[in-house]
Amino acid sequence: MKNRAILFLTAIAAFFIISFTITGNKDTLPVADKNNGGLFLPGHFRAVVVVDSLAGRARHLAVNDNGDVYVKLRFPDSIGGNVALRDTNHDGKADIIQKFANYEDKGSYGTAMRIHKGYLYFSSEINVYRVKLNPNSLVPDGKLELIVHDSHGEHEHDAKPLAFDNKGHIYVAFGAPSNACQEQNRVPGSMGIEGCPLLKENGGIWRFDEDKPNQLQADGMRYATGLRSIVAMDWNTAENCLYVVAHGRDDLRLQFPKLFTPWESAVSPAEEFLKIKEGTDAGWPYYYYDPIKKKKLLNPEYGGDGKKVGDGAKYAQPIMAFPAHWAPNDLLFYTGNQFPARYKNGAFIAFHGSTNRSPYPQAGFFICFVPFKGGKPAGPWEIFADGFAGHTTIVSVSDAIYRPMGVSQGPDGSLYVSETEKGKVWRIFYQGDKTKFTTAQLAKMELRKKLPSFKTPDVMRNNLMSGMLTGGAKLYATYCTNCHQKNCKGDGNLFPPLAGSEWVTGGKYMEKETAIRVLLNGLEGPVKVKNVPYNSVMPKHNFLTDDQIAQVLTYIRNNFGNNSSLVTALEVKKVRASLKVK
Numbered sequence: 001m002k003n004r005a006i007l008f009l010t011a012i013a014a015f016f017i018i019s020f021t022i023t024g025n026k027d028t029l030p031v032a033d034k035n036n037g038g039l040f041l042p043g044h045f046r047a048v049v050v051v052d053s054l055a056g057r058a059r060h061l062a063v064n065d066n067g068d069v070y071v072k073l074r075f076p077d078s079i080g081g082n083v084a085l086r087d088t089n090h091d092g093k094a095d096i097i098q099k100f101a102n103y104e105d106k107g108s109y110g111t112a113m114r115i116h117k118g119y120l121y122f123s124s125e126i127n128v129y130r131v132k133l134n135p136n137s138l139v140p141d142g143k144l145e146l147i148v149h150d151s152h153g154e155h156e157h158d159a160k161p162l163a164f165d166n167k168g169h170i171y172v173a174f175g176a177p178s179n180a181c182q183e184q185n186r187v188p189g190s191m192g193i194e195g196c197p198l199l200k201e202n203g204g205i206w207r208f209d210e211d212k213p214n215q216l217q218a219d220g221m222r223y224a225t226g227l228r229s230i231v232a233m234d235w236n237t238a239e240n241c242l243y244v245v246a247h248g249r250d251d252l253r254l255q256f257p258k259l260f261t262p263w264e265s266a267v268s269p270a271e272e273f274l275k276i277k278e279g280t281d282a283g284w285p286y287y288y289y290d291p292i293k294k295k296k297l298l299n300p301e302y303g304g305d306g307k308k309v310g311d312g313a314k315y316a317q318p319i320m321a322f323p324a325h326w327a328p329n330d331l332l333f334y335t336g337n338q339f340p341a342r343y344k345n346g347a348f349i350a351f352h353g354s355t356n357r358s359p360y361p362q363a364g365f366f367i368c369f370v371p372f373k374g375g376k377p378a379g380p381w382e383i384f385a386d387g388f389a390g391h392t393t394i395v396s397v398s399d400a401i402y403r404p405m406g407v408s409q410g411p412d413g414s415l416y417v418s419e420t421e422k423g424k425v426w427r428i429f430y431q432g433d434k435t436k437f438t439t440a441q442l443a444k445m446e447l448r449k450k451l452p453s454f455k456t457p458d459v460m461r462n463n464l465m466s467g468m469l470t471g472g473a474k475l476y477a478t479y480c481t482n483c484h485q486k487n488c489k490g491d492g493n494l495f496p497p498l499a500g501s502e503w504v505t506g507g508k509y510m511e512k513e514t515a516i517r518v519l520l521n522g523l524e525g526p527v528k529v530k531n532v533p534y535n536s537v538m539p540k541h542n543f544l545t546d547d548q549i550a551q552v553l554t555y556i557r558n559n560f561g562n563n564s565s566l567v568t569a570l571e572v573k574k575v576r577a578s579l580k581v582k
Helices: 003-022 261-267 439-450 470-477 509-521 544-558 570-578
Strands: 047-051 062-065 067-072 081-088 096-101 111-114 118-121 127-131 143-150 162-164 170-174 202-209 220-227 229-236 243-247 273-277 287-291 297-298 320-322 328-333 347-351 366-370 383-386 403-409 417-418 426-431 527-529 531-534
Touching: 062 403, 062 417, 067 111, 067 118, 067 403, 111 162, 162 229, 170 229, 229 347, 243 328, 243 347, 347 403, 366 403, 383 439, 470 544, 509 544, 509 570, 544 570
Parallel strands: 062 111, 229 328, 328 403
Antiparallel strands: 047 426, 062 067, 067 081, 081 096, 111 118, 118 127, 127 143, 162 170, 170 202, 202 220, 229 243, 243 273, 273 320, 287 297, 328 347, 347 366, 366 383, 403 417, 417 426, 527 531
């Protein structure tokens, strides 16, 4: 009997030793990096870099109960579309990095990574998968299950974020492949289709059975509508309700230059923080929220002019409106106890940063915090973590060193952050006396709101191109910079670079003809540029004259490191005639 007791106690001791080896001591914080990994944080918050860079970069992430980190890769390869990270010596830094999950439709825009009831759920652009986690293995070794399939194929705004209500349901967003349900997507002046047919299967959130495999969209229930593009979505357990931070529409100036100034297009429409209940209609494609006027206005595709209110008040209104084009790409309601009490049940939002505020500075690129009480914000939004971009003024989005993407809560209550440009991951934790935290610790972060990447730009003073451009350069700034950026390097995600692009360079007539055709006819992805996949829409620019197209192509082909022959108006005229384009 005595020997059995000894064996039993030995087994228990061994179990705890193994458990400690895998999980580490959750009450012991790592030593923070000297400069917090380049981040600006309030008060006694500190950070450590979990991994400096990942091959394939990163999108969203999830942290398991034992501290293992799972990251959705931005550019998957034949080895896998996800990566698993483990810290075995408890210094806060991953020392085991393993790729896994070699599914076929990996794509660069698939996004979600969530752990729910022992399963790792993640998505591509067209599929939602899950795999059972094994507590004895870093890399999941279970069968990969297809939970939801989108039969429409890849298209813009198709990120597939996920949320769970703890009643057996999974919520999946289906983005709309359009700016505002126009007759011709992104063609300047094209009007919106009445009774938008896209809303039947796009532009909303569908609810499915979280355990049922091989579901199609028809197997789910449309839970909410009028939401063009959602990447940030989470279930608030304190309120037992779904919340999203939705991307606003783009290109007010480019689509309707007679109605909107460059400044109006840069500061509107808002990114909307919305409480979503069954049946919610947020108003897309008919309405957008103006953060300056603080009301929903009629979209120009449906007769709006930047002033008409129409029936905007009938649609769901945001509980908070953020500045335009900041790109909210993840949402997390914090339930941990590692942070001071004021952060409990509040919302962390990862803003990926803008691409289309030109000719004004790009903005965002930070982790935001919104205090919550009673299901709604209890105060203004706060800068929680900043410094990702590496510069105070971002002219082109590719100037940003890092762009925040995902946020996840660790088992001890630490906050993990992923970014897309290098595949860097940070762990943020509080290292002071939580009972002595005061809002005075937020003062320095509040001052950062005066920086160009946060403040509302002045119409004249902050116009980066005022008085500088003529000819092809002016045309490029007017029609191209919002997508391809001022430095012609694209945004690294949806819009490809023109600098060094095989689509625009080359001296032979046939090579020039390719670029002319794209401008006249537009182009819809997926395509590859410099061997990198992109999937977006290049609108037709056939409204430009032959001379204007020649000027802008000549400018692009002889700047940004390009060195190619000029394009003539006669060459454009010849291609236009062959395409029968007016």
